[in-house]
Amino acid sequence: xxxxxxxxxxxxxxxxxxxxxxxxxxxxxxxxxxxxxxxxxxxxxxxxxxxxxxxxxxxxxxxxxxxxxxxxxxxxxxxxxxxxxxxxxxxxxxxxxxxxxxxxxxxxxxxxxxxxxxxxxxxxxxxxxxxxxxxxxxxxxxxxxxxxxxxxxxxxxxxxxxxxxxxxxxxxxxxxxxxxxxxxxxxxxxxxxxxxxxxxxxxxxxxxxxxxxxxxxxxxxxxxxxxxxxxxxxxxxxxxxxxxxxxxxxxxxxxxxxxxxxxxxxxxxxxxxxxxxxxxxxxxxxxxxxxxxxxxxx
Numbered sequence: 001x002x003x004x005x006x007x008x009x010x011x012x013x014x015x016x017x018x019x020x021x022x023x024x025x026x027x028x029x030x031x032x033x034x035x036x037x038x039x040x041x042x043x044x045x046x047x048x049x050x051x052x053x054x055x056x057x058x059x060x061x062x063x064x065x066x067x068x069x070x071x072x073x074x075x076x077x078x079x080x081x082x083x084x085x086x087x088x089x090x091x092x093x094x095x096x097x098x099x100x101x102x103x104x105x106x107x108x109x110x111x112x113x114x115x116x117x118x119x120x121x122x123x124x125x126x127x128x129x130x131x132x133x134x135x136x137x138x139x140x141x142x143x144x145x146x147x148x149x150x151x152x153x154x155x156x157x158x159x160x161x162x163x164x165x166x167x168x169x170x171x172x173x174x175x176x177x178x179x180x181x182x183x184x185x186x187x188x189x190x191x192x193x194x195x196x197x198x199x200x201x202x203x204x205x206x207x208x209x210x211x212x213x214x215x216x217x218x219x220x221x222x223x224x225x226x227x228x229x230x231x232x233x234x235x236x237x238x239x240x241x242x243x244x245x246x247x248x249x250x251x252x253x254x255x256x257x258x259x260x261x262x263x264x265x266x267x268x269x270x271x272x273x274x275x276x277x278x279x280x281x282x283x284x285x286x287x288x289x290x291x292x293x294x295x296x297x298x
Contacts, residue, residue: 004076006040007069009033010048012138014058014066015159025135070160070275077276091120094282097133097145098125101229101248102269106293107146114289121282130204134158137274144286145272148246150208152265161272164287166294170266171208172250172259174233175242180258188216188262195223195241197232205229209244212265233257269294 012022019037023030041048048062058066094114098107103125111123128136133145138160148169149155157163175183175191182190196213198220199205213220223241226232232243237254246267250259271290277283 002043003036003040004072006036006043007065007072008138009036010040010058010062010066011069011073011160012135013037013049013056014063016135019056026139073160073274074276077274078279089120090118090281090285092122092282094121094123094144094286095142096123096125096286097128097136097142099130099133099146099148100127101246102146102148103127105248105251106269110286110290110293113293114286117289118282118285121285123286133272134161137161137272140274143273143277143280143283144290146290147270147272148267149270150204150267153204153207153211155204158272160275162275162278164271164273164291166269166271166290167297168266169269170247171212171244171262172247173242173262174236174245174250174253175258175260176236176239177256177258179242180260183258183260188212189218191242192216192218192220194221196220197224197226197235197241197243198222199227199229200225205244208265212244212262 009022009026012025013019013033016022016025019030019033023033026033037049044061044065046061047059048065049056050059096107096111107125111125114121114123126136126142128142128145130147130149133142133147136142137145146166147158147163149157173183173188173191175194179191179194192213196209198209209220209222224235226235229245229249232245233249233253235241236243237256239256244262247261253259271287273283273287278287
């Protein structure tokens with residue numbers, strides 16, 4: 001019988017490419033990961049990895065086993081969900097991950113509604129960026145995650161997880177009020193000589209800003225960088241630059257800030273769960289509440 005924890009490491013190696021990355025995800029040493037992968041090779045009696053100095057890559061057999069491990073892990077999740085579903089109540093701890101800009105408008109009302117509907121359930125909320133919630137789900141640090149993707153940038157769906165779309169979140173330009181007429185008349189191109197505000201690299205928000213500006217025919221001069229998306233509106237209000245933000249953050253802009261929707265550009269907000277875990281009572285209850293709340297935003 002193959003060791004499931006070792007299959008997880010092989011699956012993650014296929015996803016992330018290096019032993020060091022897998023070790024970081026699981027918070028162990030690279031040597032511990034390497035030892036477990038060697039043990040998995042002994043269990044299978046097959047060479048799963050090509051080792052070239054400090055680099056490794058999957059053999060054809062290793063890649064096939066990594067793909068198959070997704071099905072194995074999903075079936076184990078499904079088996080656990082069946083056992084849990086035999087109970088009469090939705091109870092226990094539910095760990096929920098959420099990206100920062102959805103904490104107030106989405107996650108807070110979701111957790112409140114879930115706790116009210118299922119008093120025996122204890123939802124625990126953790127702030128995490130989309131690139132972080134995927135490994136957190138896979139290593140079982142989270143049960144449910146709110147996630148987003150910029151589809152116009154071609155961002156693929158995360159592998160090994162079940163993805164349920166919730167609602168679209170259009171992007172908007174946030175500019176000083178004095179610039180509104182020109183932007184509404186001519187579009188983002190009129191902002192080519194303005195100072196821009198965005199997140200530090202690497203980040204999807206920065207990628208979106210660069211993509212929008214390049215599509216308009218110019219490269220933005222990025223004057224200010226931040227980590228708190230909401231803080232960008234304060235900078236715009238002071239006349240320190242212009243920015244692009246998701247609509248979730250633009251519902252109540254400060255005085256002096258014009259919010260101008262960008263047609264055809266936005267992100268899709270999704271809920272992620274491990275494949276096979278969707279029938280777990282607590283997870284099913286959480287997804288149901290999220291979908292109900294999301295219906296009001298469509």
